[in-house]
Amino acid sequence: MNDDNSRLIADRFRNDPRVAQAKALLAETLREYSGSLTEVRSANPQLAEAYAVQLARLTEARGAAPYFPYIASGIGNGPWVELADGSVKLDFIGGIGVHGMGHSHEQMLDAAIDGALEDTVMQGNLQQNRPSIEICERLLAMANCCGSDLGHCLLSTSGAMANENALKIAFHARRPADRIIAFTNCFAGRSLALAALTDRPSYRSGLPETILVDYLPFYDPAKPGESTQAAVDRLQELLARYPGRHAAFWAEPIAGEGGYVAGSPEFFKTLLKPIREAGILTVFDEVQSFGRTTAPLAYQSFDLDRYVDIVTIGKITQVCATLYRKQLQPTAPILSQTFTGASASIATGQRMLDQLASAGCFGVDGRNQRNHDHFVSGLQSLAQRYPGQVQGPYGKGMMIALTPGDGSYETANRWVRELYDAGLICFLCGGNPYRIRFLPPPAITTPLHIDQAIAIIDRMLQTSTSTPAR
Numbered sequence: 001m002n003d004d005n006s007r008l009i010a011d012r013f014r015n016d017p018r019v020a021q022a023k024a025l026l027a028e029t030l031r032e033y034s035g036s037l038t039e040v041r042s043a044n045p046q047l048a049e050a051y052a053v054q055l056a057r058l059t060e061a062r063g064a065a066p067y068f069p070y071i072a073s074g075i076g077n078g079p080w081v082e083l084a085d086g087s088v089k090l091d092f093i094g095g096i097g098v099h100g101m102g103h104s105h106e107q108m109l110d111a112a113i114d115g116a117l118e119d120t121v122m123q124g125n126l127q128q129n130r131p132s133i134e135i136c137e138r139l140l141a142m143a144n145c146c147g148s149d150l151g152h153c154l155l156s157t158s159g160a161m162a163n164e165n166a167l168k169i170a171f172h173a174r175r176p177a178d179r180i181i182a183f184t185n186c187f188a189g190r191s192l193a194l195a196a197l198t199d200r201p202s203y204r205s206g207l208p209e210t211i212l213v214d215y216l217p218f219y220d221p222a223k224p225g226e227s228t229q230a231a232v233d234r235l236q237e238l239l240a241r242y243p244g245r246h247a248a249f250w251a252e253p254i255a256g257e258g259g260y261v262a263g264s265p266e267f268f269k270t271l272l273k274p275i276r277e278a279g280i281l282t283v284f285d286e287v288q289s290f291g292r293t294t295a296p297l298a299y300q301s302f303d304l305d306r307y308v309d310i311v312t313i314g315k316i317t318q319v320c321a322t323l324y325r326k327q328l329q330p331t332a333p334i335l336s337q338t339f340t341g342a343s344a345s346i347a348t349g350q351r352m353l354d355q356l357a358s359a360g361c362f363g364v365d366g367r368n369q370r371n372h373d374h375f376v377s378g379l380q381s382l383a384q385r386y387p388g389q390v391q392g393p394y395g396k397g398m399m400i401a402l403t404p405g406d407g408s409y410e411t412a413n414r415w416v417r418e419l420y421d422a423g424l425i426c427f428l429c430g431g432n433p434y435r436i437r438f439l440p441p442p443a444i445t446t447p448l449h450i451d452q453a454i455a456i457i458d459r460m461l462q463t464s465t466s467t468p469a470r
């Protein structure tokens, strides 16, 4: 049998030279158009009316105005995005950490076409194609590179669903334990159970309490010893009060919505020892932190590999996942979904993993760390020039933050809006104090992009009406 006949029709289709030609043509056309987007541009007055109508329609359809008047036109160039009003902005929030290659990247287009060439738009419980297997195996290999022992991977369409699956796995494995230990200020997603876990009362307003959660105070980098001791003391109190009742300890290695404050290896190790001894499972929520520190998973950068029982990932991976130890495989059919992800999400997720690696994002002197250092030195120089206006801690890796002025909601909100108008997209986090966060696309951000962001903040501070200092 000749070689060509032995291959699958699908492989012959994908390898048909016409597919490569079509992809090359699209990439060339994209380059031609997106290449001109390299700086901030103001809105086109001729598009103002149509844009206002679109915003009004969006507000009406979803029942609330979007936080930013952001409607993208459908093209960008790395961190630059063109909006439907003709403006061009430097997008350092990326849909809250999703667009790891920025906008309109050729590699994402190429991978999305691969996804579109699959026979179905979606993959799921009864519809698995080969890329589902590949991405699961890759994520497990990445997670297990340095001492973790995660045996299974379950894909899902949102970080919330990945976290719901993690909760189910943990409760099921430790039944009848019915409590979770988490950190104050944590955020885990928007389902009913995760609204109970998330430490934001307003996010569960009017919702029934579905799971029982006990909170530990998080690490304070300004008081490492004191804050670690406070967390350990509280943990001991909880373990004594509810023996055998905690199924899992839930942690974001770097508090995300909580304010971009990173834990430390010592802090986590001090807590994880008694947690393990008590038979409580450790779940790391890396939905926001994946791909942004010196290792694919932030827990790896903290040398916590051997402690992890379950980890959830999402956002930058384009498709979300719950990775867990083999021993935790549920013995009842509690995990299943019609959709585990779009074929294009799975294909672009795989390409994102390639690109994070090939861009050299990881390693102690990798791109993420170098860009972090560059960003922080820019913020520190602003802090010197505008005393009391720009304060740390400045986050970790490609999760950068600052406390603006007095750290009040009013100040932080005004900064975000003024920066948006000036062409830099960022967002709020924290609450006490409120902070400004940046999630630059790790695989393509350059020091020049960071300098452009710092210059916009600088101009905003020069012209802004008084920002009360802290």
Ligand SMILES: Cc1ncc(COP(=O)(O)O)c(C=O)c1O
Pocket: 096, 158, 159, 160, 161, 163, 187, 188, 189, 190, 252, 256, 257, 285, 286, 287, 288, 314, 315
């Ligand atoms: C740490 C963390 N966990 C979970 C989620 C929920 O993810 P999703 O919005 O995709 O459901 C988020 C979203 O911001 C997050 O930051």
